[in-house]
Amino acid sequence: MEVWKNIDWKEFHFLRPEYLWMGIPMLLIIVLGILLYGRTNPWKKKIAKHLQPYVIQKGTTWKSRFIHFSLLILFAIGFVAFLGPTWNKEKSPAKKVATKLVIALDLSQSMLATDISPNRLEYAKFKITDFLKANPRAETALIVFSASSHTVVPFTTDYKIITDNLDGLQPHMMPRRGTGFKALFSKVQSVLTSTEVPSTLLLITDDLDGVSIPEVTAFLENQNCKINFYPFASESGANVPSFSNHKVALRSGGKIVHSALIMDKVKQLEAIEKVSVMQPTLDKSDVKKMATDISDHLMFDKNSDKKDENWQDNGYWLLIPLMALFLFCFRKGWSLMAVLLLVSLSSCNGIEDKTKAKFKNFQFADLWYTKEYQAQQEYDKKNYLKAAKNFKDPMHKGVAYYKAGNLIQARNAFRKDTTAEGQYNLGLTYAKLGDLERAESVFKTLVAENPSITQAQQNLQKIQEAMLKVDKMSVDEKKVGKVKPNVKNKQNDSNEDLGGGGQKATKKDMQTKRQEEEVATGKRKGKELDELPDDFKSGKGSIPKNILMRKVDDDPALFLKKKFNYQVKKRQVEVEKTPTAW
Missing domain, CATH: 3.40.50.410 (von Willebrand factor, type A domain)
Incomplete structure (x- = not known):
């Protein structure tokens, strides 16, 4: 037992200290058992004193106390082993995946x-x-x-x-x-x-x-x-x-x-x-x-000299006294102690990671209410983001995310809902995001499979009308963009000059210009779209008519597009001449 003699008490700690709170209910159970055991003795006073030596066997009291004391020691040793005592580190080879x-x-x-x-x-x-x-x-x-x-x-x-x-x-x-x-x-x-x-x-x-x-x-x-x-x-x-x-x-x-x-x-x-x-x-x-x-069929790098230094779990040494005490559990009923032994043995392997993950997000309310009920309570309080995290049903999760303003997560949730109502909400979410093509595709499929949903047909028509307006506006912009040959335009080299003629555009000018654009086109940017009605969950909502796809400044796809074009321009990648262009 040299390992216990050379303990570095300065480094001594438990690998799983977050489970110390589990010792409180265990201690309460033991104290309650002692109190109840003390109340079992008053029946002896009901027996006449001259009859007690013949009715009560000598030695019964100390034997039962020894059994309960052994049980207490068994619990204590097993619990300490479960916490994972450690005071030294060990080096183990780190596996690096080569596949x-x-x-x-x-x-x-x-x-x-x-x-x-x-x-x-x-x-x-x-x-x-x-x-x-x-x-x-x-x-x-x-x-x-x-x-x-x-x-x-x-x-x-x-x-x-x-x-x-x-x-x-x-x-x-x-x-x-x-x-x-x-x-x-x-x-x-x-x-x-x-x-x-x-x-x-x-x-x-x-x-x-x-x-x-x-x-x-x-x-x-x-x-x-x-x-x-x-x-x-x-x-x-x-x-x-x-x-x-x-x-x-x-x-x-x-x-x-x-x-x-x-x-x-x-x-x-x-x-x-x-x-x-x-x-x-x-x-x-x-x-x-x-x-x-x-x-x-994974393969690992065998030539890797890298080693990880981790704290060694010394709790397994406590299994020796634990097993020694268990040998005395030969009486009837003590076979239940085998369950405790199995729990103690399992505490020193890798299963604690699953237990840790299970209790990581544990809350006091979890003792009384399910996650779904807690989510509904948060939803009723209009704490939509908290409600969305606890909802498991894709429909409820999507609606909560939508109400919280997280349209991306709402879209991902509605994608998992294969019901007609879920697909209807998915189409509305695509429309809200400004992705008219996907919204049209979803409503087309929904109308084909469920012709009885008239609202879906109406929304499909509105989306198609909006897409035609967008296409028409794009054509008009191209026509306006054409400059007559006899017009002389002076190049604007100033980053601050937004007018093109040397004058600076004021904030008031920009607001006036914006209002003129809205009146002329009848459209607004996607960030200013009207909110969908509250009854959109029931499948009776409508979508705004003046939808225009907005530009997402932080879209990673835009960065990738620029990156790919740069790589081709700089000849960093090979470009193949293909027989077809599709």
Whole structure:
């Protein structure tokens, strides 16, 4: 027992001190038991004194007291072991994950086809999110590609960074149009610098026809990598939307461009070793299976000399006296002590992390009310943000987030609600965000599946009218922007001169100009849109007619778009000449 003789009391502490409060109820139970035990003795006074020696056995009192005292000691030792006493550190080798995973997402124009609802790209984003939630545990990088390939997120195990960047990815961000697999394979090779550890490429695309079999074979020969093709297209296919108006089909050479899955190319790819073609499923089973496969075959860096220095849990030494005391528990009824022993044994392993997570957000109200009831109370008090965090139902969570003004979280919540009411609210939220195209798509689907919802049909018509006004205004702006050749314009070199003629625009001038624009166009910025009516939850609300998509200054997609254009301009990435521009 040298370990106990050399205790450094200056460093002595408990690894789990936050559970000290659990000793209070345990102590109360023990004190209550002692008090109740004292009340069990008065019955002896009811027996005549001359009969007590014949009725009461000698030694019964001290034996029972010894048993209760042993129980008290057993509780104390087990509780101290549970708290994790420590006073020294130990060095353990740190495991570094060497397995790499690259997710390559196609951002060509054909990914906006709607043969997969709501469209191929949005469905692919849902699948990527489900895949990362399944926790493949490998270091993962996200790459987007069209005619050029760009890294959105480098290798990381913090999957939230990837999911946060997924939503804003759209084809219009890409500097060049087309689908260039040769440039993609070159980009993946530059990212996967090491060939010693097997890696995985998850290639999400809808254009398998553009995949060259020799290029795939050459890539696999030079790289220790497995490719999982994930095609997001149906055999019947769909028309590719045009670049300017997604409601109109794209034309090339006078013909409508149609995109479909070619099964012959699927069979050719499946015949290649280390290549698999996944089939999207309606549930999460496909991505869960792939995540499990990657997680089960993780490889770690064996040459890593890095070691972590952690406090050593010395509570396991207390198991020796704990087991010694347990040997005396041979009487009937003491077999219940086995439960206590199991609890004591489990306290010294890694299970405390789950317990800590469970009690991290514990509140006194949790003893009496469920989280849903507490959320409803906060909602009634108009504390919508607190209510949204406790609501589990997507409908209630979405409404609370909407009332709190967090439209992004409201949209994410309504996406999980597959009911007609949930989809109706999703469409309204998209409209509130200014995303008219998605709002139109949601209401179209809702009207097709539930023709009886007349309000949805009315909202769809209003959104389409608003979109036409926006398109018309864009055309008018282009006409106004044309300058006659005989007009002489003087260049304005001053950052403060907003008038163009040397005079500074005052705040009053800007307000007057703003009012004139609102009167002329009948529209206002999205930040000033009218609030949706309070009855929008019931599906009877209406949307404002004068909707104009607002510019979000902190949109990460805008930063990525500028970054991609800069990389192409500076020739930092390879741009492939593709046979098609979609």
